[in-house]
Amino acid sequence: MSTLTEAPPPLTPTAPEKKPPRRRGRLVPYWLLLPGILWLLVFFALPMIYQASTSVQTGSLEEGYKVTWHFATYWDALSEYYPQFLRSVLYAGSATILCLILGYPLAYLIAFRAGRWRNLIMILVIAPFFTSFLIRTLAWKTILADGGPVVGALNTLHVLDVTGWLGMTEGDRVLATPLAVVCGLTYNFLPFMILPLYTSLERIDGRLHEAAGDLYAKPWVTFRKVTFPLSMPGVVSGTLLTFIPAAGDYVNADLLGSTDTRMVGNVIQSQFLRILDYPTAAALSFILMAAILVMVTVYIRKSGTEDLV
């Protein structure tokens, strides 16, 4: 009790003079930070600057590139590749919503209903990580194979009619359609939704449910008015951890999709590694980064949860 109120307020740089023997300690944090921060500055921040500079260069691979402040690259890149940008946002957004819908019950199950099975289920959620995600993504090729049991079942249940009408599938195929890509993205990033959700649900005192029930709230109302609002930090960080990597992904679109499902990641990858048009690739990458940062900032502000990490 008294420690709370007697804990010293944070020492400001203008705090009273310390005695010389302990002054040496003031440099300690900087020495601790130096190597790691230097690493991030050189291999994370500096590359961003190089990329920005590359995006306004002109020239050719043979003659070399020069900074000419050629901002038109941005305009050209956007006007040529805006469908891929829109697709990225659409697919990543759908996958994020699906992750939330699928992930919430499982996180809830682990947090409140699993009892002695809790650890086992937790292991089963994390364990797939240890099989390379590329191998697991390739497995979806088998699962969603044309004429396979999954596609057959979806066809019988007329799910494919609905998705076809939405433009997510064509005919009785799932593979090489947007649905397959969204399905793969959802699968790949689902654990990133479940873990933060579980963390924030687990912190909720079980007695709050009893208190809400005691105060005449039906189970659904309890969930809507008590549990869900309290799990908001998990929802926010879960959606971010799902949306950001999904929007930049090109593996699912490449392995499970077709040329009509190419996302912005695919374009950046092929511009950089195959076509070798560095300025366009850098501009696209820069736009993606800016778009994500803006979206994340707005989203965090709106949801009022600043402490994500």
Place this chain on the structure above:
Amino acid sequence: MTNDTSGDVRLSGITKTYGSFTAVHPLDLTVPQGSFFALLGASGCGKTTTLRMIAGLEEPTGGTVHLGDQDVTALPPYKRPVNTVFQSYALFPHLDIFENVAFGLRRRGIKSVKKQVEEMLDLVQLGEQARKKPHQLSGGQQQRVAVARALINHPKVLLLDEPLGALDLKLRRQMQLELKRIQTEVGITFIHVTHDQEEAMTMADTVAVMNAGRVEQLGSPTDLYENPRTTFVANFLGTSNFIEAEVDARSGDDIVLKAGGGKLVLPGARCGAPTSTGGKVLVGVRPEKISLTHADEAGEIPEGRNRITGKIADSSFIGVSTQYVVDSPVCPDFEVYAQNIDRDPRLVPGADVVLHWNPAHTFGLDAAQDIDAGVDEGAAS
């Protein structure tokens, strides 16, 4: 008591400020070797900061700390012959009980610790638990480990920071006696920080009452209780009733005061306020010193007792005593604790009563202070 002074703790002008906030005002304090000393006060009064400056965990802004003749102000905690029992114990969760207790010995390079540790664990009756981890022990057992871990180093001074705060009431009473027993046995100076006035009075030889970074009063528990020098001390330790009165005359060693038309007598030696005629004095009296007589029998009250009249506003029966709140013209909420020996059935709320007490139990304080200082803090503990 011995004449050895190597365990004296001497604070000279010690002070601590955080930016513009002063946690401890310049403070002089000497704790003699072998005494059980309590620093008592509400949270935020600076008692823990003072303790931590003795331990070396907090650097004083000014002043010095001496242990015996040695100035230890500039020494880091690990070079001071002082050990601490931390609030909520701070037992190392990754070490078992044995290793927790052996920690200090091992750090000082002592190789064969087994015998000492086992003896110490026996002293605190935890010999059986040596190989358990702290989280497997109850609160009371953890507390004893914390004491053993500090005492095994034979410190010159043992510092205890709210050591019983996390225990339930019954266990706390038991541990108070236990700590007192250990202190008598080892004869080391104990400095004990607490916000619980009963705990301080039960255990300590000397109590320093702290308020807002200053020591309000220092003395033995009886002295503090019977002769508080400020309203803060009077209210923080137990309960006090105050009547504002005016000095009327002196008669011998006594002072005669006027209050609400009546007269009250106060021994001059027990008055801490200037007593020129016409000056204001706060007259204090403890609730258990007062007798309650129904107004119809006012005539049977012996002469020479201080008396005031009032009407019972409330009464609550709490077993060993009955506590009355009396509404009197000189004091709106006069508290009286009456032992349940011969209960007068007429003493119920609404009854007119006369309150009377031996003038020797009266104390006088300077009227220029807040009557309610320390009331809430005292009630909280």
Place this chain on the structure above:
Amino acid sequence: MTFVNWLKRNLVVIAGLLTLAYLLLPNIVVTVFSFNQPKGRFNYEWQEFSTAAWKDPCGVSDLCGSLSVSLQIAFWATLGATLLGTMIAFALVRYRFRARGAVNSLIFLPMAMPEVVMAASLLTLFLNMGAQLGFWTVLIAHIMFCLSFVVTAVKARVMSMDPRLEQAAQDLYAGPFQTFLRVTLPIAAPGIAAGALLAFALSFDDFIITNFNAGSTVTFPMFVWGSAQRGTPVQINVIGTAMFVVAVLLVLASMVIGNRRNKQKA
């Protein structure tokens, strides 16, 4: 009626288990198809049961070589990122210093950045510097993106540590170095271990950043990617299944040991 009630009460359990099935389905497929004997180059359709691939997991050229490259990179990246990340985490929790906000942002940004952006920008840096792409550029990149995750894991643990434990150690004659070695480090160890494990998993499984910066070096994920274009050998499934089984067994074993130790002591 009672069935409907039962359904209502257990709806969340059923939905949760369905999600779990969705998560595990690909692993089941990977395992089953590790016993397949495909007709063509691709292992996507079931033909007949065979244990041939299990008997000869390294039978495909370059597969086990790529696995070894991945393990080496993951090992060194884990070591580097854990060391640097732990230092940063301690600085952030234990000290007050200028530029704290900037440091926090620099830690957070790599986690809020699509991998492809980091991959592409790092490649422009390496190209501009004329660096030879290969093992070292991949290692540099892996340490970079694992660092933030280690910081987050260790920071959480150090923050929840009672500062009085270190004070108690100092009070019991442990100097700053002894305090760190005997108290701080052991108590922070689970956080550091969690960070290291995360770093290992992230590094071992990374594809996008590696793909951009590996040059002609082939890691295991890159081998899988390449085979998805040329033909998928069954051995890929064997390796995937083995890693899954080993991981689950390791976790179960550690839990059983932990349980038994607790029971013995109680």
